[in-house]
Amino acid sequence: MYPRAFKYERATSLENAIELLSRNREDVRPLAGGMSLIPLAKLRLLSPGCIVDIGRLSELKGIKQDKEWLEIGALTTNTEILESKWLSGSYPLLLDTVKEIGDVQVRNRGTIGGNLAQADSSTDWPATMIALRAKFVSRGPKGERIHDADSFCIEPYTTALDPDELLTHIRVPNPASGSVGASHIKLERRKGDYAIGIVSAQLEVDNEGKCVSVGVGIGAVGVIAVRASKTEQLLKGRRVDADTLAKVGDTVRDSFGGMDILSDIKAPSDYRLDVIGTLAERCISKAYSMAASAGAGQGKGR
Numbered sequence: 001m002y003p004r005a006f007k008y009e010r011a012t013s014l015e016n017a018i019e020l021l022s023r024n025r026e027d028v029r030p031l032a033g034g035m036s037l038i039p040l041a042k043l044r045l046l047s048p049g050c051i052v053d054i055g056r057l058s059e060l061k062g063i064k065q066d067k068e069w070l071e072i073g074a075l076t077t078n079t080e081i082l083e084s085k086w087l088s089g090s091y092p093l094l095l096d097t098v099k100e101i102g103d104v105q106v107r108n109r110g111t112i113g114g115n116l117a118q119a120d121s122s123t124d125w126p127a128t129m130i131a132l133r134a135k136f137v138s139r140g141p142k143g144e145r146i147h148d149a150d151s152f153c154i155e156p157y158t159t160a161l162d163p164d165e166l167l168t169h170i171r172v173p174n175p176a177s178g179s180v181g182a183s184h185i186k187l188e189r190r191k192g193d194y195a196i197g198i199v200s201a202q203l204e205v206d207n208e209g210k211c212v213s214v215g216v217g218i219g220a221v222g223v224i225a226v227r228a229s230k231t232e233q234l235l236k237g238r239r240v241d242a243d244t245l246a247k248v249g250d251t252v253r254d255s256f257g258g259m260d261i262l263s264d265i266k267a268p269s270d271y272r273l274d275v276i277g278t279l280a281e282r283c284i285s286k287a288y289s290m291a292a293s294a295g296a297g298q299g300k301g302r
Protein backbone atom coordinates (compact mmCIF):
# COMPACT_ATOMS: atom_id res chain seq x y z
CA MET A 1 0.00 0.00 0.00
CA TYR A 2 1.20 3.54 -0.71
CA PRO A 3 1.27 6.04 2.15
CA ARG A 4 -1.25 8.85 2.23
CA ALA A 5 0.08 11.86 0.29
CA PHE A 6 2.33 14.01 2.47
CA LYS A 7 4.39 17.15 2.14
CA TYR A 8 8.13 16.37 2.08
CA GLU A 9 10.63 18.89 3.46
CA ARG A 10 14.37 18.32 3.63
CA ALA A 11 16.05 20.11 6.54
CA THR A 12 19.35 21.82 5.79
CA SER A 13 20.42 22.42 9.40
CA LEU A 14 19.23 21.64 12.92
CA GLU A 15 17.72 25.13 13.25
CA ASN A 16 15.98 24.72 9.88
CA ALA A 17 14.62 21.31 10.97
CA ILE A 18 13.13 22.80 14.14
CA GLU A 19 11.61 25.65 12.14
CA LEU A 20 10.04 23.19 9.66
CA LEU A 21 8.71 21.01 12.49
CA SER A 22 7.27 24.07 14.28
CA ARG A 23 5.61 25.37 11.13
CA ASN A 24 3.88 22.00 10.61
CA ARG A 25 3.60 21.18 14.32
CA GLU A 26 0.01 19.88 14.19
CA ASP A 27 0.73 16.98 11.83
CA VAL A 28 4.44 16.35 11.33
CA ARG A 29 7.10 13.66 11.81
CA PRO A 30 10.87 13.81 11.40
CA LEU A 31 12.37 11.16 9.11
CA ALA A 32 15.73 9.65 10.11
CA GLY A 33 16.60 6.22 8.64
CA GLY A 34 12.95 5.52 7.78
CA MET A 35 13.12 1.88 8.93
CA SER A 36 10.04 2.31 11.13
CA LEU A 37 8.40 5.47 9.84
CA ILE A 38 8.15 4.38 6.19
CA PRO A 39 6.59 0.93 6.85
CA LEU A 40 4.13 2.49 9.34
CA ALA A 41 3.17 5.15 6.78
CA LYS A 42 2.79 2.51 4.05
CA LEU A 43 0.53 0.47 6.32
CA ARG A 44 -1.31 3.73 7.09
CA LEU A 45 -0.87 3.14 10.80
CA LEU A 46 0.71 6.58 10.79
CA SER A 47 -0.21 9.24 8.23
CA PRO A 48 1.61 12.49 8.90
CA GLY A 49 0.64 15.39 6.63
CA CYS A 50 4.29 16.53 6.57
CA ILE A 51 7.57 14.63 6.83
CA VAL A 52 10.75 16.55 7.64
CA ASP A 53 13.81 14.66 6.41
CA ILE A 54 16.62 15.18 8.95
CA GLY A 55 18.82 12.45 7.46
CA ARG A 56 21.54 14.80 6.16
CA LEU A 57 22.12 16.84 9.32
CA SER A 58 25.81 16.25 9.97
CA GLU A 59 25.58 17.92 13.41
CA LEU A 60 23.49 14.96 14.62
CA LYS A 61 25.96 12.31 13.41
CA GLY A 62 29.01 10.79 15.04
CA ILE A 63 30.37 9.73 18.42
CA LYS A 64 32.68 11.62 20.73
CA GLN A 65 33.93 11.10 24.26
CA ASP A 66 34.46 13.63 27.01
CA LYS A 67 35.34 13.35 30.72
CA GLU A 68 31.87 12.27 31.82
CA TRP A 69 30.23 10.50 28.94
CA LEU A 70 30.25 9.10 25.45
CA GLU A 71 28.03 11.32 23.32
CA ILE A 72 26.31 9.66 20.38
CA GLY A 73 24.57 11.81 17.76
CA ALA A 74 20.93 10.79 17.24
CA LEU A 75 21.52 10.19 13.51
CA THR A 76 24.42 7.80 14.09
CA THR A 77 23.54 4.47 12.49
CA ASN A 78 23.80 1.15 14.27
CA THR A 79 26.59 0.13 11.90
CA GLU A 80 28.57 3.28 12.74
CA ILE A 81 28.17 2.43 16.44
CA LEU A 82 29.22 -1.18 15.85
CA GLU A 83 32.34 -0.05 13.99
CA SER A 84 33.24 2.81 16.32
CA LYS A 85 36.71 2.80 17.85
CA TRP A 86 35.20 3.91 21.18
CA LEU A 87 33.28 0.71 21.74
CA SER A 88 36.08 -1.82 21.79
CA GLY A 89 36.75 -2.57 25.44
CA SER A 90 35.22 0.45 27.16
CA TYR A 91 31.48 0.20 26.55
CA PRO A 92 30.69 -3.53 26.54
CA LEU A 93 26.93 -3.08 26.90
CA LEU A 94 26.69 -0.82 23.84
CA LEU A 95 28.62 -3.38 21.83
CA ASP A 96 26.56 -6.34 23.09
CA THR A 97 23.35 -4.46 22.24
CA VAL A 98 24.16 -3.19 18.78
CA LYS A 99 25.24 -6.67 17.67
CA GLU A 100 21.69 -7.88 18.39
CA ILE A 101 19.96 -5.33 16.16
CA GLY A 102 18.20 -6.63 13.10
CA ASP A 103 20.16 -7.49 9.97
CA VAL A 104 22.77 -5.60 7.97
CA GLN A 105 20.21 -3.42 6.19
CA VAL A 106 18.49 -2.39 9.42
CA ARG A 107 21.85 -1.66 11.06
CA ASN A 108 23.01 0.35 8.03
CA ARG A 109 19.90 2.55 7.78
CA GLY A 110 18.46 2.58 11.31
CA THR A 111 19.69 5.32 13.65
CA ILE A 112 19.98 5.17 17.42
CA GLY A 113 17.83 8.31 17.73
CA GLY A 114 15.10 6.87 15.52
CA ASN A 115 15.12 3.67 17.54
CA LEU A 116 14.68 5.54 20.85
CA ALA A 117 12.17 8.07 19.47
CA GLN A 118 10.09 5.17 18.15
CA ALA A 119 9.47 4.21 21.83
CA ASP A 120 8.93 0.55 21.04
CA SER A 121 9.57 -1.68 24.05
CA SER A 122 10.58 -4.57 21.76
CA THR A 123 13.61 -2.83 20.26
CA ASP A 124 17.03 -3.20 21.80
CA TRP A 125 18.20 0.32 22.74
CA PRO A 126 15.56 1.43 25.30
CA ALA A 127 16.37 -1.29 27.88
CA THR A 128 20.10 -0.74 27.42
CA MET A 129 19.84 3.02 27.87
CA ILE A 130 17.88 2.48 31.11
CA ALA A 131 20.56 0.06 32.38
CA LEU A 132 23.29 2.58 31.53
CA ARG A 133 21.41 5.53 33.11
CA ALA A 134 21.87 7.44 29.87
CA LYS A 135 20.65 11.00 29.31
CA PHE A 136 18.95 12.15 26.14
CA VAL A 137 19.44 15.67 24.80
CA SER A 138 16.65 17.25 22.77
CA ARG A 139 16.28 20.59 21.03
CA GLY A 140 13.13 22.49 20.09
CA PRO A 141 11.99 26.10 19.65
CA LYS A 142 12.40 26.69 23.41
CA GLY A 143 15.99 25.42 23.43
CA GLU A 144 17.67 22.33 24.85
CA ARG A 145 16.25 19.82 27.32
CA ILE A 146 17.83 16.81 29.03
CA HIS A 147 15.75 13.67 29.67
CA ASP A 148 16.48 10.61 31.83
CA ALA A 149 16.32 7.36 29.88
CA ASP A 150 13.78 6.09 32.45
CA SER A 151 11.21 8.78 31.75
CA PHE A 152 11.79 9.43 28.03
CA CYS A 153 9.18 6.94 26.88
CA ILE A 154 5.73 7.82 28.22
CA GLU A 155 3.62 5.15 26.57
CA PRO A 156 4.08 2.90 23.52
CA TYR A 157 5.18 5.00 20.53
CA THR A 158 5.02 8.22 22.57
CA THR A 159 8.01 10.00 24.08
CA ALA A 160 8.50 13.11 26.19
CA LEU A 161 9.42 15.04 23.02
CA ASP A 162 7.13 17.77 21.68
CA PRO A 163 6.18 17.43 17.99
CA ASP A 164 8.61 20.21 17.06
CA GLU A 165 11.45 18.88 19.18
CA LEU A 166 14.27 16.60 18.00
CA LEU A 167 16.32 14.11 19.94
CA THR A 168 19.85 15.32 19.17
CA HIS A 169 22.29 13.32 21.31
CA ILE A 170 22.48 10.37 23.66
CA ARG A 171 24.92 10.63 26.58
CA VAL A 172 26.19 7.37 28.03
CA PRO A 173 28.10 7.78 31.31
CA ASN A 174 31.71 6.59 31.09
CA PRO A 175 32.28 3.25 32.83
CA ALA A 176 33.78 3.65 36.32
CA SER A 177 36.76 1.38 36.99
CA GLY A 178 38.01 -1.64 35.08
CA SER A 179 35.76 -4.08 37.02
CA VAL A 180 32.70 -3.68 34.83
CA GLY A 181 30.69 -6.47 33.26
CA ALA A 182 27.72 -6.25 30.94
CA SER A 183 25.33 -8.41 29.00
CA HIS A 184 22.38 -7.90 26.65
CA ILE A 185 20.19 -10.93 26.07
CA LYS A 186 17.06 -11.15 23.99
CA LEU A 187 14.71 -13.96 23.12
CA GLU A 188 13.12 -14.15 19.65
CA ARG A 189 11.28 -17.08 18.11
CA ARG A 190 13.43 -16.73 14.98
CA LYS A 191 16.33 -14.35 14.34
CA GLY A 192 14.82 -11.08 13.14
CA ASP A 193 11.41 -11.57 14.80
CA TYR A 194 10.12 -9.08 17.34
CA ALA A 195 11.62 -9.91 20.73
CA ILE A 196 9.69 -11.79 23.42
CA GLY A 197 11.99 -10.61 26.20
CA ILE A 198 15.06 -8.38 26.50
CA VAL A 199 17.37 -7.98 29.51
CA SER A 200 20.23 -5.51 29.54
CA ALA A 201 22.55 -5.32 32.53
CA GLN A 202 25.74 -3.58 33.59
CA LEU A 203 27.44 -4.30 36.92
CA GLU A 204 30.51 -2.89 38.60
CA VAL A 205 32.16 -4.96 41.35
CA ASP A 206 34.66 -4.02 44.06
CA ASN A 207 37.75 -6.07 44.87
CA GLU A 208 35.74 -8.35 47.19
CA GLY A 209 33.43 -9.19 44.29
CA LYS A 210 30.49 -7.17 45.68
CA CYS A 211 28.32 -5.18 43.29
CA VAL A 212 28.87 -1.47 43.81
CA SER A 213 26.75 -0.27 40.93
CA VAL A 214 24.02 -2.09 39.08
CA GLY A 215 21.83 -1.15 36.12
CA VAL A 216 19.18 -3.52 34.74
CA GLY A 217 16.70 -2.63 31.97
CA ILE A 218 13.91 -4.87 30.70
CA GLY A 219 12.24 -4.69 27.28
CA ALA A 220 9.61 -6.56 25.27
CA VAL A 221 7.54 -7.51 28.34
CA GLY A 222 5.88 -4.33 29.64
CA VAL A 223 4.35 -1.99 27.05
CA ILE A 224 7.34 0.27 27.65
CA ALA A 225 10.89 -0.67 28.66
CA VAL A 226 11.43 -0.48 32.44
CA ARG A 227 14.14 -0.44 35.08
CA ALA A 228 14.27 -3.57 37.26
CA SER A 229 14.66 -1.51 40.46
CA LYS A 230 14.04 -4.39 42.88
CA THR A 231 16.65 -6.51 41.09
CA GLU A 232 19.14 -3.65 41.32
CA GLN A 233 18.40 -3.36 45.08
CA LEU A 234 18.83 -7.12 45.50
CA LEU A 235 22.26 -7.13 43.85
CA LYS A 236 23.73 -3.93 45.25
CA GLY A 237 26.35 -4.62 47.95
CA ARG A 238 26.31 -8.38 47.33
CA ARG A 239 28.32 -11.04 45.59
CA VAL A 240 26.15 -12.73 42.97
CA ASP A 241 26.02 -16.35 44.14
CA ALA A 242 23.49 -19.09 43.38
CA ASP A 243 21.15 -18.00 46.23
CA THR A 244 21.07 -14.43 44.95
CA LEU A 245 20.54 -15.51 41.35
CA ALA A 246 17.59 -17.68 42.42
CA LYS A 247 15.82 -14.50 43.66
CA VAL A 248 16.39 -12.52 40.46
CA GLY A 249 13.33 -13.82 38.57
CA ASP A 250 10.81 -12.74 41.22
CA THR A 251 12.38 -9.30 41.62
CA VAL A 252 12.32 -8.76 37.84
CA ARG A 253 8.62 -9.64 37.68
CA ASP A 254 8.02 -6.96 40.34
CA SER A 255 9.29 -4.28 37.92
CA PHE A 256 6.08 -3.92 35.97
CA GLY A 257 3.77 -2.63 38.73
CA GLY A 258 0.31 -2.18 37.23
CA MET A 259 1.68 -1.87 33.70
CA ASP A 260 0.03 -3.74 30.82
CA ILE A 261 2.09 -6.70 29.64
CA LEU A 262 2.56 -7.32 25.91
CA SER A 263 0.56 -10.24 24.56
CA ASP A 264 0.39 -11.26 20.93
CA ILE A 265 0.74 -14.10 18.47
CA LYS A 266 4.45 -14.46 19.30
CA ALA A 267 3.95 -14.88 23.05
CA PRO A 268 1.13 -14.35 25.55
CA SER A 269 1.74 -12.17 28.57
CA ASP A 270 2.09 -15.03 31.08
CA TYR A 271 4.82 -16.65 28.96
CA ARG A 272 6.70 -13.33 28.68
CA LEU A 273 6.52 -12.83 32.44
CA ASP A 274 7.70 -16.38 33.01
CA VAL A 275 10.61 -16.36 30.59
CA ILE A 276 11.94 -12.92 31.55
CA GLY A 277 13.01 -14.26 34.96
CA THR A 278 15.19 -16.94 33.35
CA LEU A 279 16.63 -14.45 30.84
CA ALA A 280 17.46 -12.05 33.68
CA GLU A 281 19.23 -14.78 35.68
CA ARG A 282 21.37 -15.65 32.64
CA CYS A 283 22.07 -12.04 31.79
CA ILE A 284 23.12 -11.08 35.31
CA SER A 285 25.19 -14.21 35.77
CA LYS A 286 27.09 -13.42 32.55
CA ALA A 287 27.58 -9.73 33.41
CA TYR A 288 28.77 -10.64 36.92
CA SER A 289 31.29 -13.24 35.68
CA MET A 290 32.69 -10.64 33.29
CA ALA A 291 32.94 -7.99 36.03
CA ALA A 292 34.45 -10.41 38.55
CA SER A 293 37.09 -11.62 36.10
CA ALA A 294 37.93 -8.01 35.15
CA GLY A 295 38.38 -7.31 38.88
CA ALA A 296 40.55 -10.42 39.33
CA GLY A 297 42.66 -9.33 36.35
CA GLN A 298 43.19 -5.92 37.95
CA GLY A 299 44.14 -7.50 41.24
CA LYS A 300 46.90 -9.54 39.55
CA GLY A 301 48.38 -6.42 38.05
CA ARG A 302 48.59 -4.57 41.35
Ligand SMILES: Cc1cc2nc3c(=O)[nH]c(=O)nc-3n(C[C@H](O)[C@H](O)[C@H](O)COP(=O)(O)OP(=O)(O)OC[C@H]3O[C@@H](n4cnc5c(N)ncnc54)[C@H](O)[C@@H]3O)c2cc1C
Pocket: 029, 030, 031, 032, 033, 034, 035, 036, 037, 038, 074, 075, 100, 101, 102, 103, 106, 109, 110, 111, 112, 113, 114, 115, 116, 117, 118, 122, 123, 124, 125, 161, 165, 166, 167, 168, 192
Ligand atom coordinates in the same frame (compact mmCIF):
# COMPACT_ATOMS: atom_id res chain seq x y z
C1 LIG B 1 13.10 -5.75 9.47
C2 LIG B 1 13.39 -4.93 10.70
C3 LIG B 1 14.05 -5.54 11.74
C4 LIG B 1 14.34 -4.81 12.90
N1 LIG B 1 15.00 -5.41 13.92
C5 LIG B 1 15.34 -4.69 15.02
C6 LIG B 1 16.08 -5.27 16.08
O1 LIG B 1 16.44 -6.45 16.06
N2 LIG B 1 16.37 -4.49 17.15
C7 LIG B 1 16.00 -3.19 17.22
O2 LIG B 1 16.31 -2.52 18.21
N3 LIG B 1 15.28 -2.62 16.25
C8 LIG B 1 14.96 -3.33 15.15
N4 LIG B 1 14.24 -2.75 14.14
C9 LIG B 1 13.77 -1.39 14.34
C10 LIG B 1 14.77 -0.46 13.80
O3 LIG B 1 15.95 -0.49 14.58
C11 LIG B 1 14.08 0.88 13.90
O4 LIG B 1 13.15 0.87 12.88
C12 LIG B 1 15.00 1.96 13.68
O5 LIG B 1 15.96 1.96 14.67
C13 LIG B 1 14.29 3.28 13.64
O6 LIG B 1 15.29 4.16 13.33
P1 LIG B 1 15.21 5.00 12.02
O7 LIG B 1 16.44 5.84 12.00
O8 LIG B 1 14.94 4.14 10.84
O9 LIG B 1 13.94 5.92 12.39
P2 LIG B 1 12.70 6.37 11.52
O10 LIG B 1 11.96 5.18 11.02
O11 LIG B 1 13.09 7.40 10.54
O12 LIG B 1 11.85 7.07 12.68
C14 LIG B 1 11.24 6.33 13.71
C15 LIG B 1 10.41 7.29 14.57
O13 LIG B 1 11.24 8.17 15.31
C16 LIG B 1 11.04 9.54 14.93
N5 LIG B 1 12.39 10.13 14.91
C17 LIG B 1 13.44 9.69 14.21
N6 LIG B 1 14.55 10.38 14.53
C18 LIG B 1 14.16 11.29 15.44
C19 LIG B 1 14.87 12.32 16.18
N7 LIG B 1 16.18 12.50 16.05
N8 LIG B 1 14.17 13.08 17.04
C20 LIG B 1 12.83 12.89 17.20
N9 LIG B 1 12.11 11.94 16.55
C21 LIG B 1 12.78 11.15 15.69
C22 LIG B 1 10.31 9.49 13.60
O14 LIG B 1 9.50 10.61 13.38
C23 LIG B 1 9.49 8.22 13.76
O15 LIG B 1 8.34 8.48 14.51
C24 LIG B 1 13.94 -3.45 12.99
C25 LIG B 1 13.27 -2.84 11.91
C26 LIG B 1 13.00 -3.56 10.78
C27 LIG B 1 12.30 -2.87 9.64
